Amino acid sequence: MKGGWLRWIIPAAVVPVLVLLAYGFWTNPREIPSPLLGRPAAPFVLTTFDKAPLTLQDLRGKVVLINFWASWCIPACYDEAPALERTWLAYKDKGVMVIGVNVQDTEEPARKFLARFQHSFPNAPDPRGYVAVEYGVYGVPETFFIDRRGRVRFKHVGALTDETARKRLDSLLEEPS
């Protein structure tokens, strides 16, 4: 057999590169696993748009949904906004707290956004980006689910739907407190 092993060199070099490329195309680059899952949620103190203090530590014992958003985040933040309000209304009497954290934004458009979607759950700006960095936020919208013991349990990247919110909250509410 003339050529011997040499004829296999090119496929041997090309196939792994193609496999790597295929893997790259099949995976979603936005789905970066958060190292925070299972770890205690970072405490924070913010002041809501209504000038009320908002402290995560005060919510221990509740399941908390923290949504990071911005008024310029089109369309994802606009798509999920009605679902967030519906989720809040459906779960606020079941031991769930929904919190909005407004990042990389200015006050006026953020207030317009809240007025447009009539959000009735607490929303607070994070003007220096501390809370966003504490939660490893790299884009908006991102939503974190905190269990009753104060641990980060799920992270959702992109627009949140009623179904995803319900599924996550129900599973955390089923857990013993």
Place this chain on the structure above:
Amino acid sequence: MIRLVLTVLAASALLSAEAPAAVPVDERVVHELAAQLRCVVCQTLSVADSPSETANQMRQIIRERLAAGETPEQVRQYFVQRYGEWILLAPPKEGFNLLVWVVPFVGLGAGLVLVVIVLRRWSRNPATVSSTPVDPAMRERIRREMSGGGHP
């Protein structure tokens, strides 16, 4: 007036004694750290190079943590613990990540070896060609022409 100045000085001394002393921050260290971190809202830019507001806030967090007395490695770990190793522009040289550092050199070495092997094969080939059998009639004709006994 002197009493007022003394009171102000005493008050400021008291305040500075109560507040934790801020460590002077070397901007070169801030830049060096920021250059190792990926700007989370950009494509392939470091926190040092990005003009985005997020990168600006991250640089400020680096500055404040250094001022609070953290070492550059502690500040780096602060970001890694929140974003994962994804935040580092250069993956650490350990575990599975070693592949990223080793494979290019292995590939280069293998390529060089391949080039050497192929060149050696090519340089052997002329000998193979010359050993192919030649038609005896042609051989006789060449011999005659070389010895000058050809056409008149």
